[in-house]
Amino acid sequence: MRALNRKLLRDLWKIKTQVLAIAVVVGCGVAILVMALGTRRSLEETQAAYYERYHFAEVFAHVKRAPEYLAERIARIPGVKWAETRVVADVTLDVPGMAEPATGRLVSIPEHRRPALNDILLRRGRAIAPDRPDEVLVDETFAEAHGFRPGDHFFAMINDKKRKLRIVGIALSPEYIYAVGPGALVPDKRRFGVMWIGRAALASAFDLEGAFNDISLSVLPAASKAEIIERLDDLLDPYGNTGAYDRADQVSHAYLSGEMDQLVATARVAPPIFLGVAAFLLHIVVTRLVATERQQIGLLKSFGYGNAAVGWHYLKVVLIVAGLGVVLGFAGGAYLGRLLTQLYADLFRFPFLHYRLSFDVFALAALVTLAAAVLGTINAVWRAARLPPAEAMVPAPPAVYRRTAVERLEPRGLVGQPTRMILRHIVRWPLRAAMTTLGISLGVAILVSTLFFFDAVEHLIQIYFHHGQRQDVTVSFTEPSAERVVHEVGRLPGVLAVEPFRAVAVRLRHGPRSERVAITGLEADAALQRALDARLRPAAIPPDGLVLSTKLAELLAAAPGDVLTVEVLEGRRPLRRIPVAALVEEYIGTPAYMDRQALNRLMREGPVVSGAHLLVDARQDEALYRRLKDTPVVAGVALQTVALRTFRETMAETMNIMMSFYVVFGGLIAMGVMYNSARIALSEHGRELATLRVLGFTRFEALYVLLGELGVLTLLALPLGCLIGYGIAWFFAWSFDTDLFRIPLVIEMSTYGGAVLVVLVAGALSALVVRRRVDRLDLVAVLKTRE
């Protein structure tokens, strides 16, 4: 090894803790980049292959009942490649060994061929036999949750009749990668399952022979989907069309895309922060290294080393530290990517999902990192390279200090000399002080914007489950039913209170904008399901007019007072103009509300309801469930307590692990900045420190001067970090804002407190490490040497 390289390695070894601290910050950035982009790549590729191989449709529509011959006319819409009709129905299931009712989505499949669209992947067992109407395929996750094997059976309430269904195979479909049941927020493996059953059997059970209630299209590559959707709606509208929609609005696809967008958002926010901070740390370390090795540089040049050789020498320092970080980041990123992919494999129902180490993701991460490191330090390296040898051999002129503006304001004698030193150090290198403050505050910000997710989820739960939807059970009826049915439901065992609701599929139009939503008609004195205003107070539903969620109002560009065209998509399909009366704050979906009687009037129907919310006595749950499973009018039963538990479990599974990593990363970035800052201070002011100690200052007093600067900067960084954290949280809330759900921008004081605490602990640890060095300072040796 060449002598100069040997010197390089020894120099680095002397500051190994600093090197490690910077490499760790680099590593965090690289790891997040590799994890996020790599996982996204894996999801994207798996999704693309799965969609293609199993012909996932591109346009979807549901109707009440349309004649089969309509399919041919639909297939002739220009741009349509294939049209596939189906019968799809949600039914209440009675699963052996489970007290509460489950919901099954029965999806028809052709008996004599493979589905041309939305094909299924048979994992185990066999396909259904054409002449056996009781044979079904069950989706793998639901089967696993119940330990189902081919040969097992369960019961379903199909069109008022309890039917026994026999499982012959276990399957998966690209249509249900993210399988969330009707009205549920997150997938519930036990309580929602998809089943595939022969078309003839299902059609006959629901009186849909020679008809369909669901159609999927694939389209030609160049075709305009918007036009196709419009033509499709025109054809389907007479048949109880609830509005055709693009794949982008298909629930499973939308959730999966949302998750992939979040990964991209993460890759956009976090790595630049880490790499930016790392570049700054490298800059101060290299600058200091060049300053301490000034005379050595002069010596090297006097020996005949050129500017390029000296520049390259210090650039190698940068590349080694950044390279170490890249290696750490690769390892960490691959580990985290694998972990996250496992979480996704559990959340999404893919036939396979592996984290693939893709070369270009690694190459991109390495390139971005090294570029950031070199850009951050090029100035310092350039100055080292350009140092004229004669000048370099002479010690650098002493730093010139001046009085700070603060001191001019303060009467002499108020501030002690040690404090004065601290202030002047800060003012002497204002940019560095500002960058250090920014670095520490970014640590705080990462912590705040990470912990924010817990606050947001908790807030969501509070609003959704504790303020908005206070019922224990929601029963939806197969058909709009008379109020009398509600009274019957009220007499079921354990029911303490019952509150009906009406839900109607509509298309709302405001100017050129339109949205397909359901209007929920609430009772005037609703106490279980309530719409909430921005302050979480129940919003009164006016006797006339629409109450829109803020997101829906935003999508429609509508405000209170605006008049919307309401196109009802069911029943007699009335068309009315109704004013927006008020807005409510909702984070899930895009609901719209009306007074139930007003909605009945709009529908030109009597006092009918779509379902009822129940408040029940938990001790009689089993009896209630038993009755509900056998009640013919019940199409679906949603259990709030189970939903809340599932929601919490899903959030815990998907968030806790990743968020803990981000918390650690936030602490590491703060510690990296603070430790390096303290070490640089020690290197620069070690001599003054020794002087103070010799003059009789205690260790504590000397440490005060050394770390006071860092302390002041940290105190400045804490509120700044909270502010930046709020900004990042806002960005996350903004970038995750979809029609499906929003993240409330709520940050609790305890979150700020926690973030501040973590950073203070990181600072204290850095101070302790530096303190040990101060304790070992050789006073005599320091004083005996020339500056």
Place this chain on the structure above:
Amino acid sequence: MASAGVSKDRSPNERPRGPQGTASGPDRPERRRAFVARALTKVYGKGEVAVHALRGVDLELFEGELAVLLGPSGSGKSTLVNIMGGLDLPTAGQVFFHDLELTAFDERALTAYRRENVGFVFQFYNLVPSLTARENVALITDIARDPIAPEEALALVGLAERLDHFPAELSGGEQQRVAVARAIAKRPEVLLCDEPTGALDSKTGVLVLEAIERVNRELGTTTAMITHNAAIAEMADRVISLADGRIAGVRENATKSPARALAW
């Protein structure tokens, strides 16, 4: 901190019995001893690389005197002064400052001793670059019990006009005089100077020596000054020569030369 050489508790005013090698002056009972060092040895390192900086030194310094410790590089004079100043501890032997046994002190007590009793002046000034001349002195007067005002201390060393200059704006000689002012502003009992003119030319050096001389005379501060420059020894009350870690001789100047008369 473990202190080597703490042993028998003898009163410092009991005369050492060693027949030879003591650095005590002529028997003048009216002079009170500020420092008494007995059988000091100091070994740095171990085994083959061990360096014997002091090899059994006995020494006394009297209150108010100006003593010059003269010797070549490596003779042990700095080690001796560092031990007297509470910066270092001997491997064996005892040092008393009045009734206090420094060699029995721990780290904290040594810091307090330096803070209250000792003023230091080093070859390389060691001013705090971020503080002005006045503030460098105030650094000490802020924590001292009965200090001289920083302005007064700087006037004493002839820098009344340079109060608000930063070290970077002062010449080497001026910086060293600020260091002297800083050292004496707390009215220390003892002023220890390690090659105070080592980095200065003769003319500037004399100005610094004049400052030290004036402090010794006007404040009565016991002063020990290390130098390898024999010319400087002429301003001392006593000249203690060291060589190879031992006291080589003690000479009393019958007539002291004033500092301004010195040249080298």
